[in-house]
Amino acid sequence: MNLVMSWNDWADLDGTALASLVKKGEITSREIAEQAVRGIVALNPELSAVVEVFDDVVDDPLKDGMNPDGVFAGVPFLMKDLGPTLKGRLQEMGSLLMKGNQAETDSFLTKQMRQAGLNIIGRTTTPEFGLCSSAENPDVYITRNPWNLNYTTCGSSAGTAASVAAGIVPIAHATDGGGSIRIPAGVNGNIGLKPSRGVFSLAPKGSDLMTVVSFQGCHSRTIRDTAAFIDNCRGGAPGEFMPYWSSPEPYTKLIKKDPRKLRIAVSHEWGDYCATPHTVTELERAAEFLEELGHHVEWVLPDVDFYATYEAQTAAYMMNFAQTISEQLEKKGLEEPPADLVEPICIKVWEEGRTASYADRAKMQTLFNETSRRMGAFFENWDIILTPTMAKPTPLLGTKEYLTTSDNPSVYDWFENLWSIFAYTPIANICGIPGVSLPMSEMENGMPLGMxxxxRQGNDGLLLQLGAQMERALDGNWNHGRKPDVHVTKINSAHGQWI
Structure with a gap:
């Protein structure tokens, strides 16, 4: 298997650029799939980011119905092992309980991805059922951050984050139930947009009404790749409960123009949740950068009861994940989760959430509604809210307080630990508004820190437009032009190994 280009050239090309070369006939979709696999073979022993490679689709990119005339023209793409399903492929959700679980159908979004020309060549790691902040169960896999292998990628889009950051693929699938696109994007130096409710379909197994807080999306290295992904994969399937957002102008065209002068609110003190001093300093620098771009920037806090909001988010997690686990137990004829196959906190979530009543869900939805109305009122006066992506530094591997392998006797205390570090992202899930993490800052140890x-809801294009303006001002040099310690450009081409 020969390389179609050098690893330096590979790392310089985003998905849009790769697709352009394929369309010109300079390279083929099979050749770039094979090069991505070479990257996986070389780096995955260090990262443990990819669960499986679909060799048959690497050999024949058209095998599963990929549209070669789509905008991405066969760009290799990895699917998170959670969310949209691939007919006949395994989906094991990071859980020993789900070993051997095979999907019966393609999800609607899977078909949209293939129609867009994305060649789905494998699946990436996720913590069990996507619940916690790190894919870190030694009995399953431990996914490591390519910037420093001693640290977590965070999650739950763990393997996707590592694969894109390490340069293996330019774009990959991610999901977000409370920050799981944006948080790993922030700590791995990727671009991660969680879209508005009503952009990507969850059909046929779910809907925005049923899942409430879960969203689909991607990680990428350029704004234009994310814009193209949304333009070409968005839309509702037949039978959706709600209308789906549309854009009067494709995002790929919108991002070529700078946004008007924006009113940008900056904050980090969300109730009792506050960022570390270094993170606040980086936030101040980001705010100054936006002022230099001509925007009005002011330190303002939304009028929201953050404690009550995240209490409602905890309730949503309890109910949704308990239902997910219950459905799998029923399929397997089990009455309760086996302790040797399901992680301790997931069992506690199931125990707490399975008895929730309709009244409990109604209370949760009432709090969601109140928060959404307050945020909506806030966006009557402000275009953007800027925060750090995380309140605290990236955890070292083995920091059990954030893991579903934790022995914390209180599942509520465990969730409170999550909100204390991931304070700023869940509100977008609660309200159905868009949020993006952009790789423009650094932690004290030099690792990426997303902003x-x-x-407001439906204004995904404005976030991308602002991101594109920032990208141009930085000459495309997100992460200050730096690359992770583990990266395809450090592969010894002669031996196919990372050096």
């Missing part, structure tokens, strides 16, 4: 922007 996080929120906008």
């Amino acid at each position: 996080h922007a929120l906008a």
Whole structure:
């Protein structure tokens, strides 16, 4: 298997650029799939980011119905092992309980991805059922951050984050139930947009009404790749409960123009949740950068009861994940989760959430509604809210307080630990508004620190437009032009190994 280009050239090309070369006939979709696999073979022993490679689709990119005339023209793409299903492929959700679980159908979004020309060549790691902040169960896999292998990628889009950051693929699938696109994007130096409710379909197994807080999306290295992904994969399937957003102008065209002068609110003190001093300093620098771009920037906090909001988010997690686990137990004829196959916190979530009543869900939805109305009122006066992506530094591997392998006797205390570090992202899930993490800052140890922007519902294009303006001002040099310690450009081409 020969390389179609050098690893330096590979790392310089985003998905849009790769697709352009394929369309010109300079390279083929099979050749770039094979090069991505070479990257996986070389780096995955260090990262443990990819669960499985679909060799048959690497050999024949058209095998599963990929549209070679789509905008991505066969660009290799990895699917998170959670969310949309691939007919006949395994989906094991990071859980020993789900070993051997095979999907019966393609999800609607899977078909949209293939129609867009994305060649789905494998699946990436996720913590069990996507619940916690790190894919880190030694009995399953431990996914490591390519910037420093001693640290977590965070989650739950763990393997996707590592694969894109390490340069293996330019774009990959991610999901977000409370920050799981944006948080790993922030700590791995990727671009991660969680779209508005009503952009990507969850059909046929779910809907925005049923799942409430779960969203689909991608990680990428350029704004234009994310814009193209949304333009070409968005839309509702037949039978959706709600209308789906449309854009009067494709995002790929919108991002070529700078946004008007924006009113940008900056904050980090969300109730009792506050960022570390270094993170606040980086937030101040980001705010100054936006002022230099001509925007009005002011330190303002939304009028929201953050404690009550995240209490409602905890309730949503309890109910949704308990239902997910219960459905799998029923399929397997089990009455309760086996302790040797399901992680301790997931069992506690199931125990707490399975008895929730309709009244409990109604209370949760009432709090969601109140929060959404307050945020909506806030966006009457402000275009953007800027926060850090995380309140605290990236955890070292083995920091059990955030893991579903934790022995914390209180599942509520465990969730409170999550909200204390991931304070700023869940509100977008609660309200159905878009949020993006942009790789523009650094932690004290030199690892990436994402900055996080929120906008009103349906205004995903404005976030991308602002991101594109920033990208141009930085000459495309997200992460200050630096690359992770583990990266395809450090592969010894002669031996196919990372050096």
